[in-house]
Amino acid sequence: METKTQSLNQAxxxxxxxxxxxxxxxxxxxxxxxKVQQTYGYLSEEHMYEVAQRLQVPTSVVSGVATxxxxxxxxxxxxxxxxxxxxxxxxxxxxxxxxxAFRTELGIELGETSSDGLFSLEVSRCLGVCALAPVVTIxxxxxxxxxxxxxxxxxxxxxxxxx
Amino acid sequence: xxxxxxxxxxxxxxxxxxYLQSGMKQKTVIQVGSATCELAAGAASVRDExxxxxxxxxxxxxxLKQTGCTGRCAREPIVGVFRPDQIPIKYEQVTIDKVQxxxxxxxxxxxxxxxxxxxxxxDILYSYVATVCSxxxxxxxxxxxxxxxxxxxxxxxxxxxxxVRIFPxxxxxxxxxxxxxxxRTMMVLPDKVIYAFADESQLDEIIDAHFIHGRxxxxxxxxxxxxxEQFFSLYGDVAFFNKQTRLTLRxxxxxxPESLGDYVRNKGYEALAKILQRNEPAxxxxxxxxxxxxxxxxxxxxxxxxxxxxxDNPDPxxxxxxxxxxxxxxxxxxxxxxxGDPFIILEGMTLGAFAVGAQQGYIYVRAEYxxxxxxxxKAIAVAREHQLLxxxxxxxxxxxxxxxxxxxxxxxxxxxxxxxxxxxxxxGQPRIRPPFPTESGLWGHPTVINNVETWANVPTxxxxxxxxxxxxxxxxxxxxxVFALAGKVINTGLVEVPMGTALRDIIYDIGGGxxxxxxxxxxxxxxxxxxxxxxxxxxxxVDYDSLAAVGSIMGSGGMIILDDNDCMVATAKFFxxxxxxxxxxxxxxxxxxxxxxxxxxxxxTTGHGTEExxxxxxxxxxxxxxxxxxxxxxxxxxxxxxxxxNFREEFExxxxxxxxxxxxxxxxxxxxxxxxxCVGCTLCARRCPVGCxxxxxxxxxxxxxxxxxxxxxxxxxxxxxxxxxx
Numbered sequence: 013m014e015t016k017t018q019s020l021n022q023a024x025x026x027x028x029x030x031x032x033x034x035x036x037x038x039x040x041x042x043x044x045x046x047k048v049q050q051t052y053g054y055l056s057e058e059h060m061y062e063v064a065q066r067l068q069v070p071t072s073v074v075s076g077v078a079t080x081x082x083x084x085x086x087x088x089x090x091x092x093x094x095x096x097x098x099x100x101x102x103x104x105x106x107x108x109x110x111x112x113a114f115r116t117e118l119g120i121e122l123g124e125t126s127s128d129g130l131f132s133l134e135v136s137r138c139l140g141v142c143a144l145a146p147v148v149t150i151x152x153x154x155x156x157x158x159x160x161x162x163x164x165x166x167x168x169x170x171x172x173x174x175x
Numbered sequence: 176x177x178x179x180x181x182x183x184x185x186x187x188x189x190x191x192x193x194y195l196q197s198g199m200k201q202k203t204v205i206q207v208g209s210a211t212c213e214l215a216a217g218a219a220s221v222r223d224e225x226x227x228x229x230x231x232x233x234x235x236x237x238x239l240k241q242t243g244c245t246g247r248c249a250r251e252p253i254v255g256v257f258r259p260d261q262i263p264i265k266y267e268q269v270t271i272d273k274v275q276x277x278x279x280x281x282x283x284x285x286x287x288x289x290x291x292x293x294x295x296x297x298d299i300l301y302s303y304v305a306t307v308c309s310x311x312x313x314x315x316x317x318x319x320x321x322x323x324x325x326x327x328x329x330x331x332x333x334x335x336x337x338x339v340r341i342f343p344x345x346x347x348x349x350x351x352x353x354x355x356x357x358x359r360t361m362m363v364l365p366d367k368v369i370y371a372f373a374d375e376s377q378l379d380e381i382i383d384a385h386f387i388h389g390r391x392x393x394x395x396x397x398x399x400x401x402x403x404e405q406f407f408s409l410y411g412d413v414a415f416f417n418k419q420t421r422l423t424l425r426x427x428x429x430x431x432p433e434s435l436g437d438y439v440r441n442k443g444y445e446a447l448a449k450i451l452q453r454n455e456p457a458x459x460x461x462x463x464x465x466x467x468x469x470x471x472x473x474x475x476x477x478x479x480x481x482x483x484x485x486x487d488n489p490d491p492x493x494x495x496x497x498x499x500x501x502x503x504x505x506x507x508x509x510x511x512x513x514x515g516d517p518f519i520i521l522e523g524m525t526l527g528a529f530a531v532g533a534q535q536g537y538i539y540v541r542a543e544y545x546x547x548x549x550x551x552x553k554a555i556a557v558a559r560e561h562q563l564l565x566x567x568x569x570x571x572x573x574x575x576x577x578x579x580x581x582x583x584x585x586x587x588x589x590x591x592x593x594x595x596x597x598x599x600x601x602x603g604q605p606r607i608r609p610p611f612p613t614e615s616g617l618w619g620h621p622t623v624i625n626n627v628e629t630w631a632n633v634p635t636x637x638x639x640x641x642x643x644x645x646x647x648x649x650x651x652x653x654x655x656x657v658f659a660l661a662g663k664v665i666n667t668g669l670v671e672v673p674m675g676t677a678l679r680d681i682i683y684d685i686g687g688g689x690x691x692x693x694x695x696x697x698x699x700x701x702x703x704x705x706x707x708x709x710x711x712x713x714x715x716x717v718d719y720d721s722l723a724a725v726g727s728i729m730g731s732g733g734m735i736i737l738d739d740n741d742c743m744v745a746t747a748k749f750f751x752x753x754x755x756x757x758x759x760x761x762x763x764x765x766x767x768x769x770x771x772x773x774x775x776x777x778x779x780t781t782g783h784g785t786e787e788x789x790x791x792x793x794x795x796x797x798x799x800x801x802x803x804x805x806x807x808x809x810x811x812x813x814x815x816x817x818x819x820x821n822f823r824e825e826f827e828x829x830x831x832x833x834x835x836x837x838x839x840x841x842x843x844x845x846x847x848x849x850x851x852x853c854v855g856c857t858l859c860a861r862r863c864p865v866g867c868x869x870x871x872x873x874x875x876x877x878x879x880x881x882x883x884x885x886x887x888x889x890x891x892x893x894x895x896x897x898x899x900x901x
Contacts, residue, residue, distance in 0.1 A: 036618065039580075041600035046542060046581055073601075080602040080759075081583030083542050100505030100702065100735050101661035103749050137586070137753070138504035139543060141212040142659060143248025143667035152545075154215035 020062050024048060028066045038069050041077055045084060054085040082137075090125040090132035092170050094118075095149045099138030102146040106160075110146055111135065113163040130174065131167070179569040183448030186561065190436040202236045203282055205229075206255035208428065210244030210514040211546050212507070217270060218252035224274040225254075237282060243515020245428030246669030247415055250293060253428075255409065256281050262304055262365045263409050265293040294415070301340035303386060304364040321359050328378055334386050360397065371397035405429055405441055415666050418685045420647065422655045423631040424671045427515030432550050435557050438518040444563060446638040447522050450529060451571040459530035460486055463633070465641035467653035472498060472589075472626030473704065473730045474806075475652075475719040481623060484613035485531040488621040493533040495524055496617070496624040498594060499540040499547070502586040503702030504753060506733035508657040509627040511669050513540070513547035516631070517554035521577060523630035525568065526637060528575045531623055536577040537598050542584065551579055586703075586757035590805045591624045593759070604759045605805035626731065628657055648674035652718035660686050662735040663693055674718045678708065681717065682736060693738040697821070701730025703750040703757075704810035706817025707743060726817040728810070742839035743822040744829050748776040750814035754807060765808030768799035772815060781842040784830040793819055838900055841885045845901050850875040852897035859889035859898065 024047050031040035044067060048059050055078050064071040078084045096102075096111045111133075115121065118131050125132040141147055144156035148166070155166065194200075207213075207222040222239065229237050247253060250267035256277065257263045264287045266277060273291055281287050307321035322343045329339055358371040359378075363385060372378050372395050384392035406425045410416040421427075430437035438444070450459055464479030485493060497520060501509040513520065524536045540548055555577055558564040566574045580598045587593045588603040595617050597603035616622025632654060636644045648654050652674035658681065661667050665687035672681060678698055682688065689695055697707040706727035708715060715721050719729050737746065755769040775792050778784045796812030796819075803809045819826060828834050835843040848859075848868075853875040860868040860876055867883050870876030878889070878898075890898045 036599070039598065039600035042583055042597065043581060043600075046583070076602055077600070080604075081585050083582075083584030098504070100503075100699070100733065100749070101667075103504075104662045104735060104737065104741060104746075136543065137502065137584070138506070139211070141215050141248075142505055142507055142661040144212060144215055144251075145661065147215065154211070156215045 020048065020059060020066075021051060024051065025066065028063070031067070038067065041067060041069055041074065042081070045074075045078060049084060054088050056086075088125070089134075091130050091174075092150055093132050093134060094166075095134040095136045097137075097139050097145070097147045097149075098135045099142060099145070101142035102138075105145040107146040109160050110148060110158055110163065113160045114148075114167075117163055117167055130170070179448045179451040179571050182562070182569040183444060186444065187439055190439040193436055194440060197238075198236070199238060201259055202238050203259070204238050204240055204255070204257040205282060206240045206242050206257065208244060208251060208253050209241040209432075210511055211544070212244055212248050212511075213251045213253070214546070216251040216268075220271055221252050221254065221269050221274055224271050225278065228274065228278045232278075232283065234283075241431055241433070242429060243427040243432045244511040244669065245410065245416070246424065246511065246671075247293070247666070248668040249666055253293065256287070257409075258282075258285065260365070261285070261287075262301070265410070266291045267293040301337060303339045303366075304342065305339050306342045306362045306364075308360045321361070324359075324375070324378065325361070328375065328382055329386070332379060332382050332387070334382060339386055366391055369397050370395045415668070415670075415685060415687070418680070419671050420655050420673050421671050422635055422647075423512065423519070423628055424515070424657060424669065426519065427511060427669075430516065432515055432517055433553055433557075435518065435554075435561060438516070442638060443518055443634075444522055444569075446634040447525055447563075448569060450526055450637055451569055451573060454571070456486060456530045456532065459526060459637065462637060462641040463530070466636045466644040467641075467648075467651075468629065468632055468636060468644070469652065469719065470625060471628035471632070471656065471731065473701065473728060475729060478625060478629055481613055481625075482527065482531050484611070485533075485621045485623045488614065490621050491532075492620045493528075493531055494617045494620060494622040495528045495531065495533045495536045496594070496598065496622060497524055497536070497538040497630050498589065498591070498624055498626045499538055499544075500582045500589045500594060501541060501544075501627070501731065502589045502757075503704075503731055503733045505659065505661055505699075505702055505735050506731055507659045508669060508732045510544050510547050512627050512631055512657070513544070514550055517547075517550045518558070519631050519634055520551075520627060521554055521558050521564065523633035524577060525564065525575055526633050527623060527625070527630065529573055531621070533623070534575060536575065537580050537617075538577060539580045539582060539588070539594055539598055542581045548579060548581065555579070585759070586753070587759045587805070587807050590807055593805065594624065595622065602759075604761045605807070607804060628732070649716065649718045651720055656717065656729065656732060658717075658732045658734045660734050660736070662699075663689050663738040663741070664736040665690060672717065675716045677714050677716055679713045681734070682713070686736070689736065689738055693740070695736065696739050696741060697737045697743065699727075699735040699737060699746070699814075700733065701728040701810075701813070702733040703754045704728060704806070704813055705730045705733075706813050707737070707746065707821060708817075709821040726813075726820055728813070740837055740839070742780075742835050742837035743818045743825050744776065744780055744835070745837075745839045747815045747818040748773070748780060751776060751811065754811035758807065758811070762802075762804035762808060764799045764802040765804065765811065768795055768803075769808070769811050771795060772799070772812065776815070779826065779829050780835075780840040782829075782833040786827075786830055788830060789819065789823075789826055834901070841887075844885050844887070845880070846878055846883060846885065846887070846890055847899050847901075848876050848878055849897045849899050852895050854895055854897070856895070858892050858894070862888045862892040864888060 027047055028044055031037050044063055049055055060074045064074045098107050114133055118126055120126050120133055122133055146158050148155045148158045205225050208218050225239050252269050254266045254269045277288050307325055322341050325341055358373050360371050362369045368391055370381050381392050381395055384390055406421050406429055426441055460483055468478045469475040499509050528536055564576050582588050585603045588597045590605045591612055593603040593605040612622040612624055645653050655671050655673050657671045660670055670685050695710045697709050699707050708725050708727050712725045715725050722729050751773050755773050758765045758769055760766045772795050775788050796816045799812050800809055828836055833843055838844055855873040857872055865882055865884055867879040868876050890900050
């Protein structure tokens with residue numbers, strides 16, 4: 013897990029410079045934050061501060077936007093982010109039970125990261141694959157028609173891959 | 176004088192030549208779905224496996240192609256094998272281990288694997304498939320159904336059984352007006368021809384020529400451009416599809432979404448060429464108004480009127496926005512549309528921008544849809560490359576460009592004023608209207624905001640004309656509507672039907688009904704802003720006004736089927752939990768009101784509710800509806816209020832008897848051992864996670880209620896039906 017924040021990488025700095033050449037440069041704030049989170053996994057205070065400086069937007073605005081949108085994380089997440097979809101279709105097909113199973117199995121609550129830094133548990137609001145409900149994503153892989161019984165298997169699979 | 180026709184002709188010719196040069200027409204095409212849902216079902220590894228087999232075979236006449244989502248989600252991944260000499264075959268739930276068989280037997284040897292065919296209906300492989308139009312639009316009550324007529328004449332002319340497979344199709348899409356009601360239409364595969372015949376003797380001639388002698392009878396071919404022809408020619412033999420009318424989704428599952436050539440060859444950009452050549456924005460506005468198109472995002476506001484307001488505004492700077500922030504849990508129409516046919520959205524927005532005089536467009540799309548974003552980005556780049564976006568589009572004087580803006584997981588950003596703040600890079604909190612966006616929108620300039628499906632309708636309306644479009648649907652709701660069918664229904668997936676179709680037809684004819692043994696309880700439409708329609712109102716027509724009359728809304732198109740195992744109180748609570756956590760907090764009624772409502776529902780579902788809570792809930796819901804600032808708060812109480820109205824008895828059982836008839840509210844369930852049935856196998860005691868079941872082997876056990884956490888483990892473990900649940 014990353015503990016010390018590095019300065020923003022060149023790709024992001026270049027993107028910010030590109031945005032500044034366009035009209036309404038400050039409107040790209042959300043896009044910049046997306047790139048930061050994509051690269052570093054979350055938005056650290058240092059990075060938000062740097063974005064504010066570079067994009068010439070008040071820090072208060074940056075933190076206001078970062079805290080408003082659910083998609084942005086302000087804490088590092090585990091190496092494997094488990095996200096249980098709680099959309100309507102998944103709910104009707106028992107997603108709440110799946111979530112409980114992950115809670116018990118990992119011993120962590122929603123939004124927490126396991127002590128080994130391997131797993132974090134999140135919920136998502138409908139991935140739009142309702143016909144395959146209930147669904148769970150682990151990082152970018154989507155698992156469909158998940159059952160409570162499969163939950164320990166999914167976790168074991170990851171642990172196994174990690175050795 | 177604009178030169179756009181020449182531009183379009185050159186574009187079309189180039190695309191067609193590329194296609195012909197590829198030799199695709201003479202080759203066998205293997206088509207694999209590639210939308211998010213298909214990929215989740217394992218389509219990527221299936222595609223790779225086919226690629227390997229093709230490479231290994233050394234054949235250069237087999238092509239692997241990707242396509243968008245057909246909407247037949249429950250049977251994904253779907254693989255199509257199209258040999259030039261055969262009826263197109265679609266396979267369902269194709270896994271890696273089935274790939275080898277399909278490849279060897281069908282692709283190489285030409286014998287379809289009948290056991291794996293979609294819907295498993297093709298047990299005999301027919302020589303021809305005849306899809307007859309059975310749309311009520313073209314047929315009067317007293318006329319014999321076309322499928323019956325055809326069946327009768329085939330028998331009379333002694334065509335051997337197994338020659339022609341008959342399918343009653345939905346509306347094929349476009350009948351020439353003078354033929355409406357007097358002619359019947361029939362599509363014949365694999366020849367892909369469409370006949371229009373007036374009477375029995377003409378039909379007999381067609382049967383004799385085509386089905387008996389195997390030649391196309393030219394004199395009865397119709398020359399009408401059927402808009403859904405391509406779609407039906409691939410999928411017309413599947414019941415799930417042929418009851419639908421695919422206008423906005425006609426290319427999904429048919430074309431390669433990343434190929435401009437595929438789009439152009441399917442009438443793409445023809446409407447834009449036509450409109451730019453005419454160079455008359457007022458004509459577009461008039462057509463839109465006359466078509467009767469209403470916003471598909473949920474509100475149902477007349478699109479033509481909205482555009483007119485923006486067009487009338489003297490401000491020289493204007494914007495158009497595509498709202499692709501599909502946030503309703505349980506809805507996935509927009510994702511499929513964007514992934515399956517991104518160019519149609521770009522063309523629609525370009526047409527809208529031309530009509531109102533906008534220079535810049537934005538597509539605001541959820542960050543949760545990475546594949547849709549990727550496809551849009553590619554499409555925009557290709558469109559710019561081909562002068563279909565940017566300066567002087569199609570060599571005209573009109574310039575326009577589109578940028579993508581990502582959402583970041585805020586449901587409230589689906590509300591138009593909040594969405595605009597988000598596009599500006601700010602917190603997405605709504606503001607009071609008026610002023611409406613068409614007066615003061617993005618950065619204070621007039622802005623037209625429409626959702627994905629609305630934009631997707633625009634090119635079609637302008638290509639075929641407002642009058643044609645106004646022919647489909649009901650008096651006040653024109654055209655088609657796409658629904659995401661999910662929940663307790665067999666054929667979950669995307670369906671597009673004409674406005675005015677009965678809920679019953681969608682659920683049973685297209686959706687295939689509920690799983691065996693289950694009974695329909697309610698239909699939830701409109702997601703967290705909508706309501707639950709009870710099973711008794713299942714004959715309700717799907718249009719803006721009829722749905723409102725039964726206490727729900729059209730919404731953006733989510734349709735969740737609930738059965739007798741679903742608790743209406745828990746469902747209402749689920750939606751309120753959603754809106755409550757998505758409330759942006761700006762106005763008090765929504766922020767506080769939804770929270771208090773949720774607390775009441777929490778009490779009811781845990782056995783602490785009172786009769787008074789029900790009246791309180793109603794009063795509070797009404798207050799939140801009337802006093803909230805934006806659409807989110809104004810509609811948040813709907814799921815609760817409609818459940819209270821239609822399923823009050825169920826709420827009363829929760830508060831009076833502290834019981835949940837659907838056994839969903841776990842706190843209200845009581846598990847007990849049936850002493851007469853218990854054989855003392857000790858399985859339940861071993862399974863119980865809190866150890867609250869006691870008893871010695873071979874003697875009836877006891878559950879200690881005070882410690883029971885109502886997890887249900889004992890109930891599902893017992894092999895002797897000796898645990899009761901109430």
